[in-house]
Amino acid sequence: MPTRTFDEQSVSSFDNPGGDLVVAGVSKRFGGVPALSDVSLTIEPGKVHALIGENGAGKSTLGKIISGVLEPDSGTLTMGGTPLVLRSPREAIGHGIITIAQELAIVPGLSVAENVYLGSEFATAGFVRRREVRRRFRELAHRAGFDLSPDVLAGSLSTADQQKVEILRALSRNASIVVMDEPTAALSGNEAAALHEIIRSLARRGSAVILISHFLSEVLSLADTITTLRDGHLVRTVEAKDATTESLIEGMLGRTLSSAFPDKKLAGSDAPIVLEVDQLRAPGVDDCSFVLRRGEILGIAGLVGAGRSELARAIFRDAKVSQGTVRLDGTELAGHSPHRSIHRGLVLIPESRKSMGLMMSRSVRENISLSRLDLLSRFSWIAGIRERREVARVMEQTTVKAASMALPAMMLSGGNQQKLLFARSMMKTPSVLIADEPTRGVDVGSKRAIYDLLAQMADDGMGIIVISSELDEVLGLAHRVLVMRNGRFTADLTGSDMNEQAVLAAAFDETIAN
C-alpha cells in the first residue's frame, strides 16, 4: 500500500500551507437533534483560531467535521478555493489537516521516533530502516525546536512530551492545519506553558491552529481569532485583541432557562442533614466540604474534568480517599466499599450507564434487582415471585417502559435504560442519591420524566446530588449549586446568585469567581 512517506518535498511544504480553509453553512444533526446549524468561518494560515462554547455547544463537532471524523449534513468546506470532501480522518490527513485529540493516540510500547512515523515507516522489503527513521526524526525535532530522544519509549514520557510526539507526527505529515481539542486539559501549569509556546511556533511556521478550549485565559493569550458557539449556532467571530473574559462569557450565555423543569420545593434550612462531607481529598478531589439536607437537591456544576465524577465516587467510597470524612445520616462512612455504601442508604447512578451501569445483555428484571437481591432472597435463594412483584413496583414508580421485564436492557431506549438505574436505586429507598449526568444521551421526553423523578425523590425526603454538564439542568433542578474547578469548589450559589453567569465564571476561571 502506498503510504505518504516523509519526503524532502513535504518537509519544505509545511512552511507553505494550502491557503484559507473556508467553512460555509455547515450543519450537522444527531438523530434529529441539531448539533451545528449553518456555521460559517474562515481559518487563516499562520493564525491560532479558537473555538469556545459551553459543553455541547458544538465546538467539538465542528472540530470533528474539519478533521474528517464527522461528515456535515449540509454546507461545504473549501481549502485555498478548492472544495474539500472529507470522508475519514485519513482523507483529512491527506489534505494536511491533523488532529491532536483529547485522548492521545500514541502507542506506548513503541519508541518516540516509531510513533512519529507510525503508518508511514520507511521500509525496505518490510524491514523498517531504523537509522533512516532516526535521522529524519532528529531533523524534524530540530525544526520544531523540541528536545526529544527518538529512542525513548513513548509510554514513559510525560503527557506534555507525548503531546509533542503527536505534534511531531502532525508536522511529519505535512500539516497545514492542526486541530487541537482541549490540548491542555490534562497538563500541569508548566507543561501547559510549554505547549502554548509550541502552538505559537506552529502558527509562526505558517500552519493554522484550531484550538478548542475551555480555558478562557488560555484562549485570550494564544488565539488570534475567537469564534464563540452556542447551541450549535455561531454567535460571533472576533479578533482576540477585541475580546475580554466577560465578553466571551456573555457570548456563550444568552439562553433562557426552559420551563422544562418541575417546580422547586426548597428544603428548609433546618431540615436534618443526611450527608456531611468534610475536607475530602481523593484523586481529582481537593479538600471538598459540604452538607446535604433532607429534601434538598444539590447541583454540582463544572467543566468536564473538573473533578465532579471523582467527587461522587469518593463520597460513594469507590475511590481511595486520602483524607477527610463522609458522614451518612450522622454515622461515618468508612472503608472502600460501594456495597456498604448502598446498604447504608447511599446510591450512585454512574455517569455512563453502558459501561458502569447496566449489564446490557441481561434482562430488565435482573438489572433492577441486582443491588438489593438480599431483600428478595432467603438463604441466598431468590424468591422469584417476590422479585417480579418488587421489580414491577419500582418500574411503575420510576416510569420505566419496557414491553416485558424479561427483555435485555439493550433493547430499551436510552431514556428507559437510564430509568432502569433509578429503578434499581429505588428497590429500597435510599437516604442519599447521587446522579452523575442523569440525562446524558436521553431524549427530551425522558429528560422531563427523570427531572420529575428527582424532584419527587427529594420531596419524599431523600437528599439528591445532581452532577451535570448541562447548565440548564443544574440550574433548573438544584436548590443550591456548587461549582467545581480543578477538584475544588470555587462557588457555592443559592437563590438569585444561582445563574449561568455566576456558574460559568466560577467554572471557567477562578480569578473572576468573586
Next chain:
Amino acid sequence: MTNDLATPNNELVDDLDGHQGLRLGSLRLLGSWRTAGIAIPFIILFITLSAASQPFLHTSNLINILDQQAATLCIAAAGTLVLVAGGIDLSVGATYGLATVVSGEIGLHHSALLAMGASIAVGLLVGLINGIIVTVFRINALITTLAMSFVIGGIALKVAAGNLIVLSGDGGFAKFATSSFLSVPSPVWVTLLFVVVLGLLLSRTTVGRYMVASGGNAEAARLAGVRVNRIRVIAFVLSGGAAGLGGVIDISRLLSAQASGGGTALAFTVLAGIVVGGTSIAGGEGSVWRTAIGVLFIALIGNGFNLLGVDPLYQQIVLGLILLIAVGLDAWARSRRR
C-alpha cells in the same frame, strides 16, 4: 428508532443504530438458539448413534458413559461458574492430580472417608489460592491458573514420589464406586446431585446472579454493590472443590492415583465441554445444564466412534471442529449484538 441525544456524545452513535424491531427479532432467535443450542445436535447425535450402532442404546453402555464422565461433569459444572463470573480455571487438571495423590496416600493408611475429605479439601484450598491471586493481586485468571497448574503438578509429583498409588479392592473407595441405587452407580448419583446443585446455584440464587453480573460487566456490578472479588473467589473455590470431588470419584472407580492423572488434557476437555455447551468464554452468560450436555456430547462422539470402529484420529479432528463452531457462533452472536 430512538431519538435520544440532545448532545453529541459517544453514546449517541450506539443509540442511533437501534433498529429495535429488527434487533429484537434476531436477538430472540439468538436467545432460543443459545438455550436450545447444544440440545439439538445432542439429540440428533443420540438418535443417529442409536440407529447406527446396536450396542449404543444398551443401558449398560449409557450408564458406563455417565460413570466415565462423572468427574469431568462435576469439574465442568463448577468451571461454568468460573467462566460465567468472568474468569477461567486451567488448573483443574493439576488440582485433580494433586487431590487424587494426597487422597491416595491418606487412603493407604487411614479411612477412605478421611481420604475423600482430604481430596476435596485440597481442591478447595487450591481454588481459594487461585481466587485470591486473581482478585487481590489482580493477575489475569488464565495466567494465574496456568502457572498454578505447574506449581500444583510439581507438588503432586513430590507427594506421590513419582509412583502410582494402588488402593485395595475392598476398601471404602471400592465400596463407593461399586455400590448402586436403582442400578445406577453411586458416583453417577453424586455427580447428578452436584450438577443439579450448581445449576440451581447459578440460576436461582443471589450468588449465581452476582456471578452473571460480575462476568457481564464487572465495573457496573461493583458500582451496584456486588462484591465482585468475593464472588469470583467463590467461583474458583467451587471449581477447585469440584476437581477434588472428581478426584474422589475417579480414585474410587480406578482404585489408583497418579500425579499426572489429570494434567492439561483434563483441563481442556472440561473447557471444551463448557464451550460446546454454549457458555461464553467472555463471561456473563452460561448455564450448568448446557455444560452437562456439552460434556456428554463430546463423550457420545468418542463412544460412537469407538462403537462404529472409526479411527480415534478422526475423533480428535471432529472435536476440534465442533469447538471452533461453538466459539465461532458465540463470537458471531456477540458481534451481531453490537
